[in-house]
Amino acid sequence: xxxxxxxxxxxxxxxxxxxxxxxxxxxxxxxxxxxxxxxxxxxxxxxxxxxxxxxxxxxxxxxxxxxxxxxxxxxxxxxxxxxxxxxxxxxxxxxxxxxxxxxxxxxxxxxxxxxxxxxxxxxxxxxxxxxxxxxxxxxxxxxxxxxxxxxxxxxxxxxxxxxxxxxxxxxxxxxxxxxxxxxxxxxxxxxxxxxxxxxxxxxxxxxxxxxxxxxxxxxxxxxxxxxxxxxxxxxxxxxxxxxxxxxxxxxxxxxxxxxxxxxxxxxxxxxxxxxxxxxxxxxxxxxxxxxxxxxxxxxxxxxxxxxxxxxxxxxxxxxxxxxxxxxxxxxxxxxxxxxxxxxxxxxxxxxxxxxxxxxxxxxxxxxxxxxxxxxxxxxxxxxxxxxxxxxxxxxxxxxxxxxxxxxxxxxxxxxxxxxxxxxxxxxxxxxxxxxxxxx
Numbered sequence: 001x002x003x004x005x006x007x008x009x010x011x012x013x014x015x016x017x018x019x020x021x022x023x024x025x026x027x028x029x030x031x032x033x034x035x036x037x038x039x040x041x042x043x044x045x046x047x048x049x050x051x052x053x054x055x056x057x058x059x060x061x062x063x064x065x066x067x068x069x070x071x072x073x074x075x076x077x078x079x080x081x082x083x084x085x086x087x088x089x090x091x092x093x094x095x096x097x098x099x100x101x102x103x104x105x106x107x108x109x110x111x112x113x114x115x116x117x118x119x120x121x122x123x124x125x126x127x128x129x130x131x132x133x134x135x136x137x138x139x140x141x142x143x144x145x146x147x148x149x150x151x152x153x154x155x156x157x158x159x160x161x162x163x164x165x166x167x168x169x170x171x172x173x174x175x176x177x178x179x180x181x182x183x184x185x186x187x188x189x190x191x192x193x194x195x196x197x198x199x200x201x202x203x204x205x206x207x208x209x210x211x212x213x214x215x216x217x218x219x220x221x222x223x224x225x226x227x228x229x230x231x232x233x234x235x236x237x238x239x240x241x242x243x244x245x246x247x248x249x250x251x252x253x254x255x256x257x258x259x260x261x262x263x264x265x266x267x268x269x270x271x272x273x274x275x276x277x278x279x280x281x282x283x284x285x286x287x288x289x290x291x292x293x294x295x296x297x298x299x300x301x302x303x304x305x306x307x308x309x310x311x312x313x314x315x316x317x318x319x320x321x322x323x324x325x326x327x328x329x330x331x332x333x334x335x336x337x338x339x340x341x342x343x344x345x346x347x348x349x350x351x352x353x354x355x356x357x358x359x360x361x362x363x364x365x366x367x368x369x370x371x372x373x374x375x376x377x378x379x380x381x382x383x384x385x386x387x388x389x390x391x392x393x394x395x396x397x398x399x400x401x402x403x404x405x406x407x408x409x410x411x412x413x414x415x416x417x418x419x420x421x422x423x424x425x426x427x428x429x430x431x432x433x434x435x436x437x438x439x
Contacts, residue, residue, distance in 0.1 A: 032341070046332040046334075049332070053371065054370055057370075063386075067387075077147030078101075078147070079366045082095060100222075101150045101154065106214055113137045113138060129279070143261070143281070144261060144315045158229060161225045181209065224242060224244075225242065227239040257288070261411055262303060263292040263295070263408055264300050265408065269355075272294050273295065274294050275294070276429050276432055276438070278434060279432065300410050316365060317410075321362055332401070354437040361408045367410075379399050
């Protein structure tokens with residue numbers, strides 16, 4: 001390829017003249033250099049328009065804190081369960097152990113990686129799918145269905161039974177260590193298959209190594225535990241010995257299998273009323289695969305409002321880094337007015353943003369309330385998992401424009417879907433590649 005169009009002296013002179021043509025550029029240049037792009041571009045109307053008052057609201061307690069880990073999806077999944085328990089048993093700030101499920105998530109993900117390596121062993125290492133698998137064999141990230149699969153298989157425990165560790169709260173060292181091991185193990189599995197050597201026993205030995213690393217890092221998960229919780233009236237909820245699955249089945253009525261993922265991906269490559277899944281996306285071999293029914297954004301709002309009205313929170317996937325103020329807890333569609341500051345046009349459709357890498361599903365949070373005026377939502381209450389030092393004691397306020405532009409998935413009880421939507425969801429899904437924008 002022969003590149004010929006260079007920036008020359010004439011080009012630079014034009015740039016300079018264009019800049020000096022408008023005297024306001026000098027003021028903006030000073031402002032940006034002195035306080036930064038975000039502060040200069042911030043829309044000061046955001047705080048007044050995001051008044052944290054909502055006419056539909058699910059009673060909730062203190063927020064959780066995932067700290068330096070990527071477990072937002074798991075914290076958000078457990079919010080649905082702990083909110084139910086808190087209401088049912090009058091324990092407002094009840095907490096479940098994310099660390100307990102994180103342990104099994106990492107063990108199961110290792111096995112899921114090994115099985116994918118076996119399935120792709122005949123492909124060259126330069127194949128895009130193989131490269132994708134080895135790029136990140138195991139990580140903190142996940143989807144709502146990951147959490148549902150873990151809970152259905154391993155149950156849940158209160159936070160005191162398996163508290164957080166230094167490693168569970170800051171997982172970068174764990175990720176680096178485990179991924180290095182998994183890449184070496186994956187390479188060995190590919191070699192064994194190429195040489196027609198059975199791999200089952202070797203994979204069990206590899207999983208035993210992963211189990212040991214997880215125990216050292218997260219602690220030993222309990223087989224059973226003593227249940228001892230005092231409710232807000234001083235009454236004790238207690239049992240001498242109970243297993244995590246018994247605790248789930250005896251104290252929680254929520255059926256996670258009743259909930260499905262509804263996404264909004266308005267790309268030309270995807271159709272509405274079509275169900276999709278993503279290749280290699282999962283955490284448990286034999287678990288329920290992740291499926292998404294693609295619907296217009298207005299339908300995601302309608303379903304979310306129905307669920308909130310029934311006193312049920314809503315897990316949602318989003319791109320939290322866009323137009324947000326972490327400290328103030330603001331999610332406002334026009335929070336940073338970059339285009340006005342620089343005199344540029346960066347607007348693009350949601351579908352184009354996904355197609356061209358300007359958007360991603362980067363975070364999971366929970367809708368716990370909404371404010372409706374004239375039958376339309378204008379702002380939403382969001383429970384985040386970044387601790388109570390951010391936002392309104394950890395709760396964020398989101399305007400409806402931000403929902404339109406940055407919400408990509410909500411998890412909805414199937415009873416709120418129409419018969420046609422359910423029929424569409426129950427179809428065989430179209431399999432998207434592992435590197436799809438909705439991954």
